[in-house]
Amino acid sequence: MTGLIMRSTGSWYEVLLDNEDRIVSCRIVGKLKLERDNITNPVAVGDKVELELENQQQGIINSILPRKNFIARQSPKSRLQIHLIACNIDQAMLITSMREPDLKPGFIDRFLLTTEPQNIPVLIVFNKWDIYTDKNKREFEEIKTIYEQIGYEVIAASSLNNLGIDQLKEKLKNKTTLISGQSGVGKSSLINKLSPGLDLKTSKLSGYSGKGIHTTTFAEMFKLDFDGFIIDTPGIKSLSFNNLSVMDVAHNFREFFEISDKCRFGSNCSHRNEPDCAVKSEIEKGTISEIRYKNYLNVVEEIEAMNYWERNKKF
Ligand SMILES: Nc1nc2c(ncn2[C@@H]2O[C@H](COP(=O)(O)OP(=O)(O)O)[C@@H](O)[C@H]2O)c(=O)[nH]1
Ligand SMILES: [Mg+2]
Ligand SMILES: [Zn+2]
Numbered sequence: 001m002t003g004l005i006m007r008s009t010g011s012w013y014e015v016l017l018d019n020e021d022r023i024v025s026c027r028i029v030g031k032l033k034l035e036r037d038n039i040t041n042p043v044a045v046g047d048k049v050e051l052e053l054e055n056q057q058q059g060i061i062n063s064i065l066p067r068k069n070f071i072a073r074q075s076p077k078s079r080l081q082i083h084l085i086a087c088n089i090d091q092a093m094l095i096t097s098m099r100e101p102d103l104k105p106g107f108i109d110r111f112l113l114t115t116e117p118q119n120i121p122v123l124i125v126f127n128k129w130d131i132y133t134d135k136n137k138r139e140f141e142e143i144k145t146i147y148e149q150i151g152y153e154v155i156a157a158s159s160l161n162n163l164g165i166d167q168l169k170e171k172l173k174n175k176t177t178l179i180s181g182q183s184g185v186g187k188s189s190l191i192n193k194l195s196p197g198l199d200l201k202t203s204k205l206s207g208y209s210g211k212g213i214h215t216t217t218f219a220e221m222f223k224l225d226f227d228g229f230i231i232d233t234p235g236i237k238s239l240s241f242n243n244l245s246v247m248d249v250a251h252n253f254r255e256f257f258e259i260s261d262k263c264r265f266g267s268n269c270s271h272r273n274e275p276d277c278a279v280k281s282e283i284e285k286g287t288i289s290e291i292r293y294k295n296y297l298n299v300v301e302e303i304e305a306m307n308y309w310e311r312n313k314k315f
Helices: 030-035 107-118 135-150 165-172 185-194 246-251 254-262 278-285 290-313
Strands: 001-007 012-017 023-028 047-054 057-066 070-074 082-087 089-097 122-126 154-155 176-178 220-223 227-232
Touching: 001 023, 001 290, 012 047, 012 122, 023 047, 023 107, 030 047, 089 107, 089 165, 122 135, 135 154, 135 176, 154 165, 165 185, 185 220, 185 227, 227 290, 246 254, 246 290, 254 278
Parallel strands: 023 057, 089 122, 089 176, 122 154, 176 227
Antiparallel strands: 001 012, 001 047, 001 220, 012 023, 047 057, 070 082, 220 227
């Protein structure tokens, strides 16, 4: 018998049985737990599994079926391990806002580093349009231009006054979509507007700090009111990349990678101090975004500092 992991609470997993519209609670067999030691969780939301029922409500997961893709993050507990957020997704929807909370510089590009290695399409949504100033709206237009030029879709939305909702529904139809973003940007509110039957918990903004209180604490998959699934995830505080090398980063800034065959050092170019770098000359011409490049350098420097620290810690 097979099923789909919808959520996990500690060592129990809720599994939606294939061909049956019901959920059972399952545990995993011990041997599954240890297979890859750099991953903190053996089974993630979105995994398709084989299981055996013990009774009408409970079962045992025997194996995980091959994954189409996965989204992972650096484990909050150990810098050397990664944590699986979700598997087998068709697309990701990154929800952001220009305000409340402010858009963190570099945040979008860091998020794209979690999807790009797996070629997962990303839709970038700017929620809370109803509270944007004229300046916010101009900044939005600039961002939209940058990301649409490199093939990401950017949509303005407001869960408060229904802007963009029909358009987003179309995008989610018949797909499994990972929903991600900082805390308080309105992920749960937007999902509720798209699929009112779900009635997810939302949070009030706390005090004057503009910070949302956590309501979603682990990734959870839901069936939408129409055909399709979404995975609601906890708000992201920050994204680090102990699992990537400098060249991994270079190869996953898609517009850099696309022209790297024109760099003198080709796909070995880190687009920094190398001579005849095509990326740097496109930045001078204005065809590659300077903002993306700055964010790129930032991540690369962070990874190098982390590696330096790891090396020197041993002595
Ligand atoms: N002004 C405005 N506030 C919104 C909008 N969407 C959500 N909010 C508010 O933002 C806060 C956080 O929403 P929530 O859905 O819990 O965010 P999440 O942490 O991303 O899931 C709540 O107070 C919502 O009422 C919107 O489109 N406009
Ligand atoms: Mg939420
Ligand atoms: Zn280069």
